[in-house]
Amino acid sequence: MLAKILPNSSEFVQKCPILSQSDGRSLIAKPLFLSIINYLRKRYYPGGGRIGHAKVGSTVTVFDRAYDDTVRVLDEDGEVVGDLPDLDEGSLVEMYRHMRLARHFDGRAVSLQRQGRMGTYPPLSGQEGAQIGSAYALDADDWMVPSYREHGAALVHGLPLKQTLLYWMGHEDGNNAPPDVNVFPVAVPIASQVPHATGAAWASKLRGEDDAFICYFGDGATSEGDFHEGVNFAGVFDTPTVFFCNNNQWAISVPRERQTRSATLAQKAEAYGIDGVQVDGMDPLAVYSVTEAALEKARDPEADRPRPTLIEAVQYRFGAHTTADDPTVYREDDEVERWKDKDPIDRLEAYLRDEGILDDERVAEIESSIEAQVADAIDAAESMARPEPRELFEHAYAELPPELERQYEAFAALRDERGDAAFLEE
Template sequence: MTLLERDPDDMIQVLDEDGTVVGDVPDLDDEEFVEMYRYMKLARHFDERAVSLQRQGRMGTYPPLSGQEGAQVGSALALAEDDWIVPSYREHGAALVRGLPLEGTLLYWMGHEEGNNTPEGTNIFPVAVPIASQIPHATGAAWAKKLRGNDDAVLCYFGDGATSEGDFHEGLNFAGVFDTPNVFFCNNNQWAISVPRERQTKSETLAQKADAYGFTGVQVDGMDPLAVYKTTQAALEKARDPDEGQLRPTMIEAVQYRFGAHTTADDPTVYRDEEEVERWKAKDPIPRLEAYLRAEGIMDDERHAEIEESVKTQVADAIDAAESVPRPDPREMFDNVYAETTANLEEQYEEFAAVREKYGDEAFLED
C-alpha cells in the first residue's frame, strides 16, 4: 500500500509528540533537515514580531500562524521549482520557503500594494482573504497547465472553514471531473474564527470529502513536518504523473492548531479555554523536530544558537526594510480593484476624500 492508499481517517505520522520516529523518515540529508528546522524557527519568530508590530500600531490587522509552521514549511519544501502555490491569508511560512522576502509579507499587512508583487520565479498567487475564493482559481490554473502539457502541479492552501463554502465544492468537483494536477491542502486548525471544527460538518474527517469528487483524500498530522513533507511530496508526484487508473488531484487534511488568535482583531479566549490550547501546544512542531534532530546528532547547542541568532537578525532587517518604505497613500485602496476604475468606486473615493479632508487620516486608523 502506498502512502496515499489508505483510509482518510488513518492519520499519517512520522514523529510522535516527543520527536520519536514512528513512521518512515523522508529521504533528506542533514542540511535539508536543518533547513526545514530553520524555516520553522524563522516563521515562528517572524510571527511573534509581526503580532508585536500590530499591537504597537506599526502594522494593520495580521493573521498569526504560530502552531502551523510544520504544515506550511513541510508542504512548501516538497514543491518542485516550477510548481505553484495558491495561498489563503496565513501562509507566510510557505511563501517564505518559496522565496517571498519577509519584508514583502510585512508590506502587504502594512497596506502597501507592493506587498502583492511577488518576485519572478517564486510562483505564488496573490493572498486571498475571502474564504475559499482561491480554490476555483487554483483548479483553473492547474487545468490550464494540463491543457498546455506543462509538467508541474498547483498546491492550494485553505482552512477548515473553507470546506463549508460553495467555492470548495465547485473547485474540487471540477478538479475531479477534469482530472487536474492539483493538491488541495486543508489546514484544519480546529477553529474557523470562533466556529469549531465540529460545527463545519458531520463528516468524520475533512479528508473524506474528496470521495465525493472521485479522488484521494488523506489525513496527516499537520504538526509533524516530516509527515507533511512526505505526504505532500507523494501527492505532488501523483499530480504530475499519476499511475494508471488514478486521478491526479489529492486532498490533504493537515490536522493542527493555531496557538494564537484568528487575526489580531480576534480574542480567542472568548470561545476556547486555555486547557485546550495547552494540550495542543504539547504537539508543537518545532520542539518535536528539534528533538529528532538532536537524537540523530544533526543538531547541537552551537548550531541551535547560530540559528536563533540568524533568525532574529533576518527578521529585524526585514522590519527595518519594510518600515523604511513611505506609508501608502490611502487613495491606493481604490486602485487596481478592476482594470478600470468604475463609477461606483469613484463615488466611494469621493466620499472617502471628503471625510479625510474634514477629519484627517486619523479617522481611518484602527482603535
C-alpha cells in the same frame, strides 16, 4: 485472507440484511463493517486497496490508507514511528530553521500590531509543521495558492518576509510576488482561492505543462460552496491540484465538530472521486512525505490514479484567529496546553538532536541569524512610504470605472476639507 473470502465486500454489504435496509440505504453498521474489512485487508492482504477507492491488487501507497489512519513519521517526542523521507542533513536543518523563522516572525508581527505599526494580523504559531513541511515538497516551478495564514509556506517558496509585512501594513505591493516566485495573492475571503487554484491548474494542464498547484485553506473552508465547486471541478477534469486543508480545529470560534458530521475531512475526497489522506500536521516530516507523493502524482499526466488530492493536516492554532480575536472566550486553556505538547518545532528538534545533527551551539547560531533576518525585513518594510489613499480605489480594474472615479473624487474633496488626520492614524 478476508479479501480472498470476500473479493467484493461492497456487494456483500448491500446484500446482507443486517447491514442494509430494504430501500438500499445502509444502516450505521455499514461504515463500521467496511472499516473492519479495510483493516483486515490491509493486515492480511497488503496488495489490496481500500474499498471503493483502489482496486484489489494495486500497489499500496500512502493514498490506500483508511481516511482515519493518520500518517506519522515522528511521534510527539521526536521518535521515529514511520518511514523517514529522503532528506539529507542539510535539508533537515533548513526545514527546522524555516520553522523557527516562521515562529519568530509570528511573534514579532503580533508585537508590531500591538504597537500600532501594522494592521490586523493572523498568527500561525503551532502550524509551522504543516506549512513548512508541505512547502518543502514543492518544485520551484510549482504554484502556491495561499489563504491569509500561509506566511511560513510562502517564505519557503521564495516570497520575501518584507512582502508579507507590507501586505499586513496595508501596502498593495505586498501582494505582488517577485517574477520568479510562483505564489498567488493572499485570499482573505474563505475558500475563494479553491476555484482559482483549480482553474489555474486546468489552464496549465491544457497548455501541456507539468507544474503542480497546491491550494491552502482551513477546516472552515470545507463548509463553503467554493470548496465544493473547486474540488468537484478538479475531480471531473483531473487537474494537477493538491488541496491542502490546515485543520487547526477552529474556524475562528467554530469548532471542528460544528463544521461537518464527517469523521474526517480527508474522506470528503471520496465524493469527488479523488484521493484523500489524513496526516499529522504537527509532524513536518510526515507532511513532507504525503505532500511530495501528492505533488508527484499531480505532475504526472500518465498517473494511474486521480491527479488531484485532498490532504487533511491535523494541527492546532496556538494563538488567536487574528489579532482582533480573543480565543479565551471560546476555548479552554487546558486544550491549548494539550496541543502545545505536540509542538512541531520541539518534535523536529528532538529528532535532530537525537541524530546528532543539532546541538546547543548550532541552535544558538540559527536563533541569532533568524533574529537578524526578521529585524532587517521589518526595517525594510517600515522604510517604505505609506500608501496613498487613492490606492483604496485602484488594483480592481485596469481602468477606473466612472462610479469608482466619482467615489474617489468625493473622497478627495472630503480629504481636502478635513485633512489626513480624519482618515489616517499617526
